[in-house]
Amino acid sequence: MLGYTIRRIGAALFVLWAISVLVFLIFFATPGVDPAARIAGRNADPATLEQVRRSFGFDAPITTQYLKMMNHLFLERDLTSFVNRGSRVVPQITDALPATLSLVIGAAVIWMAVGIAMGTAAAAWRGKAADPVITLLGILGVSMPVYWLGEVINLFTQSRMHETVFRWVPPLGYVAPTENPWQWFLHLIFPWLSLAVLYAGIYARLLRGELIGALREDYVRTARAKGISERRILVRHALRCSLIPVVSLFGLDFGALVGGAGLLTEVVFGIPGIGHLTYNALQNLDLPVIMGTVMYAAFFVVLANAAVDLFYARLDPRVRHV
């Protein structure tokens, strides 16, 4: 396990480094693009441009530029926005993190619970009426634009049916759980649901396939021969093994969502998280903020993947020796 852990962490560090190089190259070395003008924002004056050139070392060799950039981002953490003059990027990201985590963790709890329940039900009743319904839900989940679903939910909860059924729904926005836990919950319930709808169907379909495969395995036949009830076999034997790929996908999705893939949901529901920060930066082409959020996002994704792989290796010893 120790050898595997070291190798896995090494791989994660490599991927992080490679992503940082990739982001750097996209922003600083795209042919035909003047990076200083980009970083300074729209219609910047010559003095600002000069300041940007000095701060990022644009007359220096490209490796020095890369090191300067990483220094601004991770060591000094003094990357500053030139559009919103003087605002530091890294503190903005750490301030936005709790809102994003609130959104993603809540949604993840819902989609994992619903996805596992639906997937198990579909496998238990495969070929019956519930099965195609779950398949259809899975397809709907991957076919709806998430921001559009959020807009339609808002249309009903904030406007059309706000006076009747949804009187209890607070206006769009976010309240910190430390301030008022009940309001925090009320503000987030629809964002959670709209995000969870997308994932629950995918997870249910994945789990259904895995479970049906597992039910054909020898160890299930052994369990049946011992006279264990079909329900106990499904839940205690088959489900345990089938959850492994689900957990691995969960790592990818959770990391990506914390890293900003929840961007569209945050924008639509007015949640001031990392995604919202990226969105605002996009509206006025505030490149330092975009670079900052992307690098931190990549960090979360790689971290979550490594954590999941290590967890996976603990669950399934075969993985360690690949």
Place this chain on the structure above:
Amino acid sequence: MISSKNGPWRTAGRQLIRNRPAMISAAAFLIILLACLAAPLYAHHVAHVDPLASNIAGTTVVDGRTADLLQQSTDGLGLGVTPLGPTWDPGHYLLGADNQGRDVAARLLYGGRNSLYIGLASAFVCCLLAAVLGIVAGYFGGWIDAVLARLFDVVWAFPVYLLAICLSVVLVSGGLHIGPLHLNAGSLLLPILIIAVIYVPYVARPLRGQVMALRERDFIQASIGSGAGDWRIMRREVLPNVLPTLIVFLPMMTALNMLTESALSFLSVGVQSPDASWGTIINDGLGLLYTRPVVTVAPGLLIALTAVALNVLGDGVRDALDPNARLRGGA
């Protein structure tokens, strides 16, 4: 193999035709595609509007009376304007106007052209790139594979929307200029290329695995033994064997890419004004959500409908050709 009477393609084709949900989906997709292709016919001969030019002072006829396209708002203080709502009359702003007085129905059709074009084209480019890279990596192995596989890992670990946003934000404002290649900032080729590139690992990774397994099979070893060149083997022996998987990926990637395009356009880094796509129309409708929800709801429904059709069709193609193929997430 293709011409034999009960060849695998023929068997698969017959199975697909018997698959009713897949056939209904294919028909639905074709209808949407044809409707969007007919956008100029609708705009010029039925609605008589220019869907790209703003028409703030324009009027139309509703129930025999002249009506302003942008009406004085009646909400709150009565400030600002509200565009005309749906008239349900194809000749006169069927679905109403947007906040620039443009015909929503005509824009939906024109936007659909761009959405479908970007979705289809980027799916083709993506599968083509992935086929080349996946086959080369899996066939040659060694350091070529090591480099390519690491590259796939890096792009795979990158949240797709963020990678697309990075590329778009750099390219969409200035265009792309590499040597003799010049792409203008508004060119639809930019979103096509960006979306194609970010999804390459989704297709290339499973292909690479397949090719690695094929490489050990007797018929490939026999070709190598009989002295066939690498490129010939890849083209004549490997490619036909991974082609079913590529075909399975096409409809699903088209749906995924269309959704990605709409998200990027919604974030204003996809299709650029005055061009429209379903994503930009949803974005246009944001400020009108509570007063004229049709501007937001209609394009979203069209995206969802098209994507469901493509995904159901994709499921059918997969069942017929390659039951083990999986997109990320097993969907």
